[in-house]
Amino acid sequence: MDVFNQGMYKTELCNKWQETGTCPYGPHCQFAHGLSELRPVIRHPRYKTQVCRMVLSGVTCPYGHRCHFRHSLS
Ligand SMILES: [Zn+2]
Ligand SMILES: [Zn+2]
Known part of the structure; x- marks a missing residue:
């Protein structure tokens, strides 16, 4: 998977965070922790x-x- 390279930063919810409510990456996670962090995808x-x-x-x-x-x- 190539989620860590191009512009997908926080455009999808973090699986870990959704499942457990916590994430080992914390604020450095590439995925959004909640809808407020979710960015619109620029197409x-x-x-x-x-x-x-x-x-x-x-x-x-x-x-x-x-x-x-x-x-x-x-
Ligand atoms: Zn294709
Ligand atoms: Zn996360």
């Missing part, structure tokens, strides 16, 4: 207007739902 203006190259070449895209390209050909 590329052409977000999902083009089909993912990985999918086009028949490969499973490693970005999954985070991919900025479409995963359906229709």
Whole structure:
């Protein structure tokens, strides 16, 4: 998973925090601890207007739902 590199900082809720109410990373966690910390995801203006190259070449895209390209050909 590539959640620690590009701009996904605090755009998703922390799994650990949701499950247990605490997180070993504390304030340094890359994920949001509560809705007040959650940031809106800034999408590329052409977000999902083009089909993912990985999918086009028949490969499973490693970005999954985070991919900025479409995963359906229709
Ligand atoms: Zn956390
Ligand atoms: Zn993709």
